[in-house]
Amino acid sequence: MKLKITIDSKNYEVDVEVAEPEPAGAPPRFHQTVESSAARTAVAVTAAPPVDSHPVVEDKVCRSPVSGLVASVIAQPGQTLQVGDGLLVLEAMKMETQVTASAAGKVKAIKVKSGDSVQAGQVLVEFE
DSSP states (O other), X not given: OEEEEEETTEEEEEEOOOOSOXXXXXXXXXXXXXXXXXXXXXXXXXXXXXXXXXXXXXXXEEEOSSOEEEEEEOOOTTOEEOTTOEEEEEEETTEEXXXXXXXXXXXXXXXXXXXXXXXXXXXXXXXX
16 A cells, blocks of 8 residues: 655655554554545654655765665666666665666766665765
8 A cells, every 4th residue: 555654744655565454443553644635645653764765866966865774786887777767775774775766867976885874865876
């Protein structure tokens, strides 16, 4: 199921798989509110990292959406990418997030390697 969540006033769209149904009478695990005008669902979740796999792209660089470790690097310098192609995989809070290209382009340089620790906002990839 797809959910939109809001964390610190930032909206994220996530895919959620229900592992097992809630027992009858159990309190909900999250609080759900419905915005009246657009009938969109916003879910408030506590202690969850941002899950936006499309990092910030500005001035031909890709910045990390989260702090964590580089689990693997997928893209290579000189590679031409399309929107949605994998750049690298980050591990944060025991979860892996695949960072994908949010725009088409050619990779100029990869600024990190597998095992590197990165901070949110750090430059990961440069584009031509």
